[in-house]
Amino acid sequence: MIVAVTGASGAIYARVLFDRLSALKDQIEAVGVVMSDNAKEVWQFELGNQSYNDFIDFTFYNKNDFNAPFASGSAKYDTMIIVPCSMGTLGRIAHGISNDLISRAADVILKERRKLIAVVRDTPFSLIHINNMKTVTEAGGIICPANPSFYSLPKSIEEVAGTVISRVLDLAGFEHESYRWQEE
Numbered sequence: 001m002i003v004a005v006t007g008a009s010g011a012i013y014a015r016v017l018f019d020r021l022s023a024l025k026d027q028i029e030a031v032g033v034v035m036s037d038n039a040k041e042v043w044q045f046e047l048g049n050q051s052y053n054d055f056i057d058f059t060f061y062n063k064n065d066f067n068a069p070f071a072s073g074s075a076k077y078d079t080m081i082i083v084p085c086s087m088g089t090l091g092r093i094a095h096g097i098s099n100d101l102i103s104r105a106a107d108v109i110l111k112e113r114r115k116l117i118a119v120v121r122d123t124p125f126s127l128i129h130i131n132n133m134k135t136v137t138e139a140g141g142i143i144c145p146a147n148p149s150f151y152s153l154p155k156s157i158e159e160v161a162g163t164v165i166s167r168v169l170d171l172a173g174f175e176h177e178s179y180r181w182q183e184e
Contacts, residue, residue: 001031001172002070002080002109003058004102007038008121010084010146011046012161014039017083018055020165024174031058032070032077034101038086063100070105073112079172080109083165084121084146087129093118093141094132106141116141117171119164142171152179 003021005014021031035043035052043052052060061068069075082089082102089102093116098104109116118141122129133143148154148163166178 001028002077002105003031003033004080004082004085004089004105005033005035005039005043005052006082006084006086006089006102007036007042008084008086008089009042009046010119010121010161011039011043012157013083013119013121013146013164014043015047015051016158016161016165017081017168018052018058020162020169020176022055022057024169024176025057027174030077032068033058033060034063034065034068034105035060036063036089036100036102061101063102065101066104068101068105070108071101073108077105077109077114079115079117080105081117081119081168081172082106083117083119083168085118087120087122087132090118090120090136091128091132094135094139110136110139110141113140115172117144117168118142119144119146119168121146144168144171151181 070077093106154160
């Protein structure tokens with residue numbers, strides 16, 4: 001699995017995903033992570049730390065490392081989650097502009113007909129954003145806006161972010177504990 005973190009606001013979503021993937025490591029062969037420079041700055045600003053360095057079960061790749069295994073379709077990485085996904089990143093993916101490892105990995109995932117989940121965070125959407133989401137969807141990607149739900153009555157920002165990440169994990173095919181509407 002590939003996790004990409006871009007510089008859109010919403011580092012909490014990436015952190016909660018990292019926490020959940022760590023707990024689900026028995027369902028994952030490998031996690032490759034790519035963070036943009038802006039993602040690291042936003043993480044520091046919003047979360048007040050660099051705790052992404054604490055996830056030692058993941059392999060981190062430089063944003064320009066085109067020698068990363070998932071830069072090629074010959075590698076068997078079958079799922080990519082971009083969280084949060086900036087509209088700039090989404091636009092480059094929609095138009096096949098592979099100028100860094102994030103956009104190249106997304107291009108590979110789409111061309112190989114594997115699972116791409118883009119957790120877009122901007123609001124409101126311009127027509128350009130909507131058209132880029134349409135293009136990525138038509139190419140086989142899944143757009144999962146970072147819109148939390150509240151019927152589980154979340155009590156903290158982590159629980160609010162967790163409502164989105166639970167949905168992402170469902171889309172990625174993980175077996176995990178999550179609030180399910182009207183289920184005991």
